[in-house]
Amino acid sequence: MKSGFVSLIGRPNVGKSTLLNRIIGEKISIVTPKSQTTRDEIYGIYNDEESQIVFIDTPGIHKPKNELGEVLDKKAYRTIRDSEIAVFIVDSSKQFGDGDQYLFDHLKFDCKLVVVFNKIDLTNIELITDLKKRYKEQFPDAIFVEVCALDSFNIDGLIKVLKENLDEGPQYYDLTQITNKDLRFRVQEIVREKALLNLKEEVPHGVAVLCDDIDLSHKNIDIFGKIIIERESQLAIVVGKGGKMIKKIGMAARKDIEKMIGRHINLELTVQVIKDWRNSSSFLAKIGYK
Numbered sequence: 001m002k003s004g005f006v007s008l009i010g011r012p013n014v015g016k017s018t019l020l021n022r023i024i025g026e027k028i029s030i031v032t033p034k035s036q037t038t039r040d041e042i043y044g045i046y047n048d049e050e051s052q053i054v055f056i057d058t059p060g061i062h063k064p065k066n067e068l069g070e071v072l073d074k075k076a077y078r079t080i081r082d083s084e085i086a087v088f089i090v091d092s093s094k095q096f097g098d099g100d101q102y103l104f105d106h107l108k109f110d111c112k113l114v115v116v117f118n119k120i121d122l123t124n125i126e127l128i129t130d131l132k133k134r135y136k137e138q139f140p141d142a143i144f145v146e147v148c149a150l151d152s153f154n155i156d157g158l159i160k161v162l163k164e165n166l167d168e169g170p171q172y173y174d175l176t177q178i179t180n181k182d183l184r185f186r187v188q189e190i191v192r193e194k195a196l197l198n199l200k201e202e203v204p205h206g207v208a209v210l211c212d213d214i215d216l217s218h219k220n221i222d223i224f225g226k227i228i229i230e231r232e233s234q235l236a237i238v239v240g241k242g243g244k245m246i247k248k249i250g251m252a253a254r255k256d257i258e259k260m261i262g263r264h265i266n267l268e269l270t271v272q273v274i275k276d277w278r279n280s281s282s283f284l285a286k287i288g289y290k
């Protein structure tokens, strides 16, 4: 069979996680309109009769502004080194800019490279032609594929190209396994997604979520989650008037978690301030970001 590891890399917000979810057909990685949503390497394992492809979603690469940013970039670079093919995803609705140049200056590919022009529903012919010209100059050997991850357009075309470029190999994972992340991580991510979607301005980037192990053997599944924020002043925003905001986040998260587990749950959320956690090595390690 054809098999191997394929990294999904690119700038923040280009649609890497959306693409992963569409390929696997299930929500593996959280998606929001905000940059730097993904903070970890997340595997989505694709299987068909003749292949197993392990896709690795990564944090968007950007010029880091704090220790968390540096950790996120490092994870993306490491993933490229560990993969047979790198899929470099580009937002084809945006003109080439400094953020794109930053990636040209910092990325080196020893593996095969596929450049995926995503969001073709939002682009036009001049824009995409200019982008393709620039990527062709920078990466002359790369294969180009156009997709619209949002509408699942040409996902099959991308899979075909990947299969053609992977070697024969073993089946790395059991067919029932679709990701490398455990239930606890996925629950934390769902809560974080709902917090990102509901909180405005600068609060979202300073949010992390921690929860205890989840015991599925009990009839009643109680999940206790802690939303971590950076500053005392954000507390009132996250809790909201009369607890309205945290209730809203909790209700949205509960729905998605119940869909994922297929059981009813009780979800209790609290908020804790950990000052400047994005620059705290020990906290980043505790939360599993290092």
Ligand SMILES: Nc1nc2c(ncn2[C@@H]2O[C@H](COP(=O)(O)OP(=O)(O)OP(=O)(O)O)[C@@H](O)[C@H]2O)c(=O)[nH]1
Pocket (backbone or CB within 6 Å): 011, 012, 013, 014, 015, 016, 017, 018, 019, 030, 031, 032, 033, 034, 035, 036, 037, 038, 039, 058, 059, 060, 061, 118, 119, 120, 121, 122, 147, 148, 149, 150, 151
């Ligand atoms: N119109 C359109 N929107 C898209 C498409 N693909 C993704 N999006 C949207 O782009 C936004 C970012 O998507 P994500 O999948 O979270 O992007 P990402 O690259 O994983 O972002 P980070 O995790 O922050 O690096 C979301 O609002 C998606 O709905 C597409 O093909 N067309």
Ligand SMILES: [Mg+2]
Pocket (backbone or CB within 6 Å): 016, 017, 018, 029, 030, 031, 037, 038, 057, 058, 059, 060
């Ligand atoms: Mg992402």
